[in-house]
Amino acid sequence: MLTTSSLSIGYHHPLASNLNLELHPAELVCLIGPNGVGKSTLLRTLAGMEKPLAGTVWLQHDNLHHLPAMELAKRLAIVLTGRVESPLLTAYELVSLGRYPYTDWLGRLTARDEVAVRHAMHLTDTWRFQARPLAQLSDGERQKVMIARALAQEPKVLLLDEPTAFLDLPRRVDLLQLLRRLARETQTAILLSTHDLDLALRLADRLWLFSSNGTMEIGLPEALALNGAIARVFQSEGAYFDHAIGAFRVHQAIHGPLTLEGDGYGITAAWTWRALERLGYEVHNGKSRYPLRVEILAESHWRLVTPSTQTDHFSLESLLTQIAQFHSHENLL
Numbered sequence: 191m192l193t194t195s196s197l198s199i200g201y202h203h204p205l206a207s208n209l210n211l212e213l214h215p216a217e218l219v220c221l222i223g224p225n226g227v228g229k230s231t232l233l234r235t236l237a238g239m240e241k242p243l244a245g246t247v248w249l250q251h252d253n254l255h256h257l258p259a260m261e262l263a264k265r266l267a268i269v270l271t272g273r274v275e276s277p278l279l280t281a282y283e284l285v286s287l288g289r290y291p292y293t294d295w296l297g298r299l300t301a302r303d304e305v306a307v308r309h310a311m312h313l314t315d316t317w318r319f320q321a322r323p324l325a326q327l328s329d330g331e332r333q334k335v336m337i338a339r340a341l342a343q344e345p346k347v348l349l350l351d352e353p354t355a356f357l358d359l360p361r362r363v364d365l366l367q368l369l370r371r372l373a374r375e376t377q378t379a380i381l382l383s384t385h386d387l388d389l390a391l392r393l394a395d396r397l398w399l400f401s402s403n404g405t406m407e408i409g410l411p412e413a414l415a416l417n418g419a420i421a422r423v424f425q426s427e428g429a430y431f432d433h434a435i436g437a438f439r440v441h442q443a444i445h446g447p448l449t450l451e452g453d454g455y456g457i458t459a460a461w462t463w464r465a466l467e468r469l470g471y472e473v474h475n476g477k478s479r480y481p482l483r484v485e486i487l488a489e490s491h492w493r494l495v496t497p498s499t500q501t502d503h504f505s506l507e508s509l510l511t512q513i514a515q516f517h518s519h520e521n522l523l
Contacts, residue, residue, distance in 0.1 A: 191215055191346045191379040192236065192254075192266075197245035199228060199235045204243050206232070206404035213347060213379035218370045220390035220411075221383040223400030223423060229383040230271075232400070233351050236381070237268040250346065263291040267340035268349040273356075274336065277325035281335045284324060285311055288342030310341035313372060330361035334368070341376070348372075350382035354389075362386055366393045387424070391415065391436050399423055444470040445517055451476035452486025459486055465510060482516070484509065 197209040205228035213219060221229050234240040236247055238254050247254040249265055257265075267288070276284065288310065289303040299307070311317040314334045324332060333353055340348055350369070354362040366389050373380045373395075381398075384390055390397060391411040399407040399414055401423045407414060414420050421431040429438045448471040452459050462484065466473045474480065485493040487502075492509045494501050496516055503509040 191250060193248045194236070195246050195248070197235070197247060198243040199231050199240070200243050201231075204404070206400070206406065207244070209245070209406055211398070211406070211408070213381055215346075215377045215379055216373050217379055217395045218373045218393065219379075219381045219396045219398060220394035221381060221398045221400060222385070222387055222390055224402050225385075227400045227402050228404075229400055230351055233268070233349050233381070233383060237266060237349050238262055239268075260291045263343055265345055266347045266349070267343045267345040269333075269336050269340050269351070269353060271352045271355055273332070274324065277323055279324050280321055281316055281324065281327065281331075281338075282307065282311070282320040284335055285316070285320075285338045285342050288339040291343060306344060307342050310338040313341060313375065314338040314368065329356045330365065333357065333365060337368070337372075341372070341378075346378060348378050348380045350380070352383055352385070354384060354386055362389060370395075387420070387431075388437060439467070445472075447472045447474055447478070447480045447482075449474055449476060449478050449480045449483040450486070451483065455486045455489055458489050462486060462492070462506065462509075465506060466513075469510060469513065471513075482513075484513075 192213040194209055194211045197211070198204045198207040199209070200206070221232065223229055231240060235242055238257070241255060249257065249262070254262065254266070274284065286299060286303070286307045289299060289306060290297065292303060293299060308317065311320055314337050316331070316334050316338050319327065319331060324335070327335065333356075337353070353369075354365055357365060369380055369382065370393050372378060394411055397409065397411050397414055399419055401407070407419045415433045415436055418433065421433060424431050424438070429440050432439045448466060450459065450463055450466065450473050453475065463473050466484065481497045483495040485495065487493055490504055492503045492506070494503065494509060494512050501512055503512060
């Protein structure tokens, strides 16, 4: 649907050069990378809002930057990060603005336009509050209305800049799942920028991994995790990407190694591991035998074994308090 050839983006100086990118129908692509690398600039260039410094953006074999505005709006839609402040508009009225490329000079909606608006709202589950003013919508509802407005344009390509920026975790998951479903059902090529790496790894069909040196790595989320690309792009002094679990860990192992036994208690073991890491311990599984050891004997039963004592605990807080006391005593010695 959309391709670039030798694309260079930026303003006075290039942020990235020689980008050869492709968006395919029914595909959800997440654009990820550190702050300030140029993700928004790339989206605005792909949308025709900024001119490229060099190269070409092709939209269905046409030079995107040479298309008349109305024709471009029929093929491509974009949802930006900023909030639309029109509190008196109803959800339906806002979505109907997406039909502007198709209406006459008075902006009158035809029966065909009404059908497109209703269809977009049904696809995004926004029809149920179509008569409510924007001021009465939650952030999640408002963002779905903005996506419905974009869908009302009946685009082949949909671009979104940080669509989950103002949402809590459940609404972020809901929105990303919606976009994935819309890509499949409407055969639209969807590209969104996001800082939510965990959700991108779980839901994107493909990642565009934008690094601070202006290069782009493209591939399956799992492939970019396995080959270390994500870890390289997001490396920092305070955290690192653990490709084994697909998430970031914090650098804070300051108390040395500790053995944790009891893998059979899955959830309890997982959160005990997290708690011990938070205290600053380098946690190892039961195959490693270190002088300081925590054994999980039941879902609410832990045993702390030190070189000289062992104590049983029936709450995680009690266990952590005892470990802290042990560490303080060792420091005094």
